[in-house]
Amino acid sequence: MKVTVDEDKCCGAGSCVLAAPDVFDQRDEDGVVVLLDPEPAEHLHAAVREAAEVCPAAAILLGERA
């Protein structure tokens, strides 16, 4: 799984951090999403998928890729 984020879309909701704290964080200054791990391990995939779906700004994109 390959994760990308569109910082421009991010509204700083932090829903992604609640869903997958190992993969997402927020910048201190403006709350914009920080991608901690663009290629998360298998056991995190479900949480990352959830994070992408609950992001209220559709700012998280998932690509299939080893």
Add this chain to the structure above:
Amino acid sequence: MTPAPEVSDVLVVGASAAGLATAEALRRKGYTGGLTLLGDEAHPPYDRPPLSKHVLSGAWEPERARLRGQDALDGLGARFVLGDPAVSLDPAARGVRTASGTVLRADAVVVATGARPRTLPDQEGLGGVHVLRTVGDAVALRADLLTAERLVVVGDGVLGAEVAATARGLGLDVTLAGPQPAPLAARLGPLVSGLLADLHAGHGVRLRLGAAVLGLTGRDGRVTGVRLDTGDVLPADVVVVALGAVPNTDWLLDSGLLLDNGVVCDARCRAAAGVYAVGDVARWHHEHLGSSLRLENRTNATEQAGVVADNILGADRAYTPVPYFWTDQFDAKLQVFGRLPVDAEVSVVDGDVTARRFVALYRLAGEPVGVLGWNMPKQARLLRQRLLGQAPTPGRARTTA
């Protein structure tokens, strides 16, 4: 969680944020059965929050507000029936009739038809008067703003304040009119709404607050102004009416479902056996707050969808969210968690109000009930996590329990 055996076909009515989120949550939770999304708009699912911000300002092409790319939609394995509104529901048969005469049946029906803007009685047929709910509305309003000089926004809530800010950014002469003492006063309380009023005034928005809007004036079929109950008329080339929204339940009038400013649901978001409601259209019983609630915000659409999906698949989950919304106006990004009652005790717990960067905590009888962040999204979210309890949905723990 294994799907309850009897559900092998799900029909979602309304193909926007809440409807799409329900479909996605079903698949994520392992549902492999039939899935249909029925929507009255011809567009693939798109997001509304950018409409009053990036799309209206011109920063984004409307296309960019699409919720998912085509690949992701295809990967959902769902049938999209678009441009064909539902006109009636038979809850016992779980059958939905559409305007084109098609009848769709399923084991579970999810009502996700959202809400539409409230209007002024005399705005019909008057050129230059707009509402803002759909991408078409945003494109039409933007086109009008680009040739107009004077905009009056009727409505001092979130949408009205956002439109005023965006239009001011385009260089228009903007007046914001509404009955509250300050923009969003009823939602944010006196301190923060006062700051918002300063923010707007500081950017040159004329505030005509504390006066009720009676109606519109026009000449030759085009709007010329907005009439206030003070007798004043605010001159305008373009008017945006942002007076809140009405849930789209007309198509359910004969269904026998209980309708009361929304589809009335139990704590599990169930309106009848096999019939659920989600998003702006749903009124449900919030067990923790002990009251019935209908939320109109973007995160509610997805969080509630997660719970509805679980319940369709045989779980028995109550939906007890900490409400959340955000709004962007000029350089201010506000994050609001929980409830901010006007009589709450407000204390600034991080940052600095004069620096326009702070987190405020709202307490009722000493108990934390809400958190507001002004240009401090992360800090607000952290405080909310500490004080307002766990989120109901982003909860691998809860969904896999």
